[in-house]
Amino acid sequence: MTATAIQTTPPPRRRLETLLPYLLLAPALITLLVLLGYPALSVLTTSFRELGRGELVRGEVVWTGFDNYLEVIGDSEFWLITLRTVLFTAACVVLTIGIALLLALLMRQLTSGVRLFLQVALLLAWAMPQLSATTVFQWIFDQNYGILNKTLVAIGLDGFERYSWFTTGLSTMAIIATLIVWQAVPFVAMTLYAAVVSIPQDQYESAGLDGASSWQTFRNVTLPPLAPMLALVTFMSILWDFKVFAQVWAFREGGPSGGSTTMPVLQYVEGIARGNFGLAAAISVLMVIVLMAISAQYLRLLLRAQGSER
Amino acid sequence: MRPRKATRTWLSVLAIAIGVVYLFPVYWMVSSSVKPANQITSLAYDLVPLGFTLDHYLTVLTESDFLIYLRNSVIVTVTAVALAVLSGLFAALALSRFRFRGRKGFVLMVLIVQMAPFEALLIPMFLFMRDTNLLDTLPSLILVYWVITLPFTLWTLRNFVNGIPIDLEEAAMVDGCGRFQAFWKVTFPLLGPGLVACSVFAFITAWNEFLYALVLMPSGNGQTLPIFLQSFTSVFGVNWGATMATSTLFMLPVVAFFVIVQRNLVSGVTAGAVKG
Numbered sequence: 001m002t003a004t005a006i007q008t009t010p011p012p013r014r015r016l017e018t019l020l021p022y023l024l025l026a027p028a029l030i031t032l033l034v035l036l037g038y039p040a041l042s043v044l045t046t047s048f049r050e051l052g053r054g055e056l057v058r059g060e061v062v063w064t065g066f067d068n069y070l071e072v073i074g075d076s077e078f079w080l081i082t083l084r085t086v087l088f089t090a091a092c093v094v095l096t097i098g099i100a101l102l103l104a105l106l107m108r109q110l111t112s113g114v115r116l117f118l119q120v121a122l123l124l125a126w127a128m129p130q131l132s133a134t135t136v137f138q139w140i141f142d143q144n145y146g147i148l149n150k151t152l153v154a155i156g157l158d159g160f161e162r163y164s165w166f167t168t169g170l171s172t173m174a175i176i177a178t179l180i181v182w183q184a185v186p187f188v189a190m191t192l193y194a195a196v197v198s199i200p201q202d203q204y205e206s207a208g209l210d211g212a213s214s215w216q217t218f219r220n221v222t223l224p225p226l227a228p229m230l231a232l233v234t235f236m237s238i239l240w241d242f243k244v245f246a247q248v249w250a251f252r253e254g255g256p257s258g259g260s261t262t263m264p265v266l267q268y269v270e271g272i273a274r275g276n277f278g279l280a281a282a283i284s285v286l287m288v289i290v291l292m293a294i295s296a297q298y299l300r301l302l303l304r305a306q307g308s309e310r
Numbered sequence: 311m312r313p314r315k316a317t318r319t320w321l322s323v324l325a326i327a328i329g330v331v332y333l334f335p336v337y338w339m340v341s342s343s344v345k346p347a348n349q350i351t352s353l354a355y356d357l358v359p360l361g362f363t364l365d366h367y368l369t370v371l372t373e374s375d376f377l378i379y380l381r382n383s384v385i386v387t388v389t390a391v392a393l394a395v396l397s398g399l400f401a402a403l404a405l406s407r408f409r410f411r412g413r414k415g416f417v418l419m420v421l422i423v424q425m426a427p428f429e430a431l432l433i434p435m436f437l438f439m440r441d442t443n444l445l446d447t448l449p450s451l452i453l454v455y456w457v458i459t460l461p462f463t464l465w466t467l468r469n470f471v472n473g474i475p476i477d478l479e480e481a482a483m484v485d486g487c488g489r490f491q492a493f494w495k496v497t498f499p500l501l502g503p504g505l506v507a508c509s510v511f512a513f514i515t516a517w518n519e520f521l522y523a524l525v526l527m528p529s530g531n532g533q534t535l536p537i538f539l540q541s542f543t544s545v546f547g548v549n550w551g552a553t554m555a556t557s558t559l560f561m562l563p564v565v566a567f568f569v570i571v572q573r574n575l576v577s578g579v580t581a582g583a584v585k586g
Contacts, residue, residue, distance in 0.1 A: 021408035025416065027397035028464055035435075035457035036423060042434035056437075106325055114322045121329035124336045127568040129518050131539040132557035136339040138543050139550050145351055147338065154355045182335070243429045246520035250540045264429055264521075271433045272525050284430040291427055299425075 046281035053275040068282035077258075078266070078283075082290060085242065085262040088173055089294070092241040095181045097234055100188035105222070107193045119190070126186035134250045137179045141165045169259015172252050176260065179247055184240065188233045195229045196222065228301075235298035242291050263287045339561075343367070343554040350551050366551035367559070376556060379538040386448055386534060387516040390455035394512050395505060397456075398463035403493070406471040407479075424461040429521055436525055450526045451534070455519060459512035466511075470504030471497070510567040517564060535560050 047069070049055075050062040072078050103122075107115050125133075140148050143164045152160035166172050199222060207217045245264040248254065254261035254269065261269070267287060271280025292299070342350060343366055345359040370376045405413060435454065436445075444450040474497050482492035520536045527533045539560060542553045 018410070021404040021410040021413075024400040024404035024408075028401035028460060029416070031393075031397060031457050031460060032419070032423060035453055036426070036428075036431070039431040039434035039438060040426075042438070043431055046434060046437070056440075103328070106321060106328075109318065109321050110325050111318075111322065114325050118325045118329045118332075121332040123568060123572070124565070125332050127561070127565050128336060128339075129514075129536070129557075129560050129564055131518070131520065131536040132339065132561045133335065135539055135543050135553050135557045136335045138548075139342065139554065140335065140338060142548075142550070145353070145550070147357075150353070150355045182332075186332075239425065239427065243427050245429060246518075246536065246540075249520075249524075250543065267430075267432060268521070268525070272436065272528075277433050277437065281433045284433055288427055288430045 043281050043284050046278055047285050049278045049281075051276075051278035051281075056275075056277065064278070068278050069286070072279060072282050072286060081261055081263060081266050082286075084169075084173070085264075086290065086294060088177060088262060089238060089242045092177050092180045092184070093234060093237045095177070096184045096188055096237050096241075097230065099181065100185045100192055100233070101226075101230070103185065103189040104192035104196050105218075107189070108196050122186035122189060125183060126190075128183065130183070130246050131250065133179060133183055134247050137175065138251065141175055166252055167256060169256060172256065172260040176244075176247055176251055180241060180244060184237060188237065191233055192226065192229060195226050199225050231298055231301045235295055235302060238295045238298065239291070242294070263290070339554050339557050342550060343558045345551060347551055366549075366555035369549070369552045370555050370559070374552070376535075376538065376559075379533060379535045380559075382448060382532050383517065383534040386451045386455060387513055389452045390459060390516050391509055391512045393452070393456045394459040394463045395467075395509050398460055398467050398508065399501075399505070401464050402467035402471050405468050407476065407493075420461050420464055424465060428458055432521065432525060435522070439526055444526075446527055446529050446531050448532050451519075451523060451532070454522045454526065455516040458519070459515050462515075463508045463512050466508050467501075467504055470501055474500050507571045510571045513567060514564055 048063060048065060050064045050067070054060075055062060103118075107118065110118070128136075140146055143149070143162055148165075149160045149163050152163075165175060203221045204217065207221050212220065243264055244262070245268065248260055248262055248265055249268070252260055254265040263283065264287070267280050267283045270276050270283055341359050344362050344364065346361040346363050347365065349356065349360050404410070405417060439445045439450040444453070478496045479489075479492040482496050483489065487495065518536065519534075520540070523534045523537050524540075527537070535556075539553070539556055542548065542556060
């Protein structure tokens, strides 16, 4: 292409050239603005309004300042639910990352046949839709005919005949956590394994020659290259586990007597079931604040990593 | 560092045990779905089906509304994924093949949006759909699933397009192709795997989604399969055989898709978050 050729390009074409990227961007941008940007603003404004079913039908706009927030944080039940959600998230994340890391390290030591078997097993658990997994767990823990109670009776623990696993909030939460961890481990394990595999073998050999213990080898050879990936999967796990609604709701709808109610469930019950939209919006905002608070550390790490790569 | 042989054997045994534990719920779901009904409601201890029957599947397909829910799920999921992949691909091309004002800002926005807890928008989303008369209609779920799957799809496709050198397109343009033709003939065919991977991840997300399906379909019309499954187990006196059959049917397409993208599985999920 010569310079003269460029000068003879007709202007309308050039205008299209400058417009083209914006035209390409438009569908995605408009969708994000209308269905994400607007609701994000709307959740804030709604949280400062008195908005129940009555106001909704009458089309009234009643601004009440921080009343919704004061009402929510003035309720001791809310703090209990917040604490429960944070502890539940922490337990799920720690177990997920811990087990996944052990599995990733284990996979490195296996012969290819055994490793393939383990990976296929993990993959199937990962592929299982959340609701399919939830119904199977309900069936396994079923009071009358569940295989778990049958097994416990079969090995001589007769007390577990027709034992109900859902009489307390704590055991209900524990079973839900088991389900969450069981489904979350495969992805994390595979991700970490991909990182473990890329560590050069000779580093291990030189560590072996230096007479390093297996713990020292793990600390000095395995952990450093894994660290960024560990931070990432921890962060992702916090995000996922904190927001879990389907499994919690499907098990006991937050019961028994509110014993497995978490923040996402509270938001649903307050807003959709009871029709207190203003209050529920305040809960949503507080939920995001809590989530940001517990993941801020990782968020900083990630954004720094992103920034350095660009 | 190679462990000694005895240790290796132990590790293999351990790995197989973990694999068996992992497979158990999947096995239990499928095997319960073909067990005779009287075995399901017996107190005898058994880990294998004592017969093979497709009765539970027949029950689900003929005596329940499964097919209606399935239709809703398929319509919503397929439409939302198509919209997300199309709009995501356009945006990915804009970000990766053009330099324009506001580009960096948009990239940052997508990054942040990817991490946004979408569940926290439940209330305004419900009110929005109510105000636009979309409650209880499939388009409400299509719109929500479109925007849920869009950020990840956009980001991943952008990485894929970035991975295809622009030189190829430029070479084609020197040979007399227009900009669009060059993309269509050169880059698009190479994007195949990326488009498939994105579509599958978006599909699985939408296929599984529960909260919005519950909230945006208050009268029960247009609800999707996850809601159907939950309603199965929340009523008293559950038909476990039929429930397991439904769960198995619900899992089939996901497994099929997992097999298709298994290569990109791990890199696919983290690509959006790791690669800047």
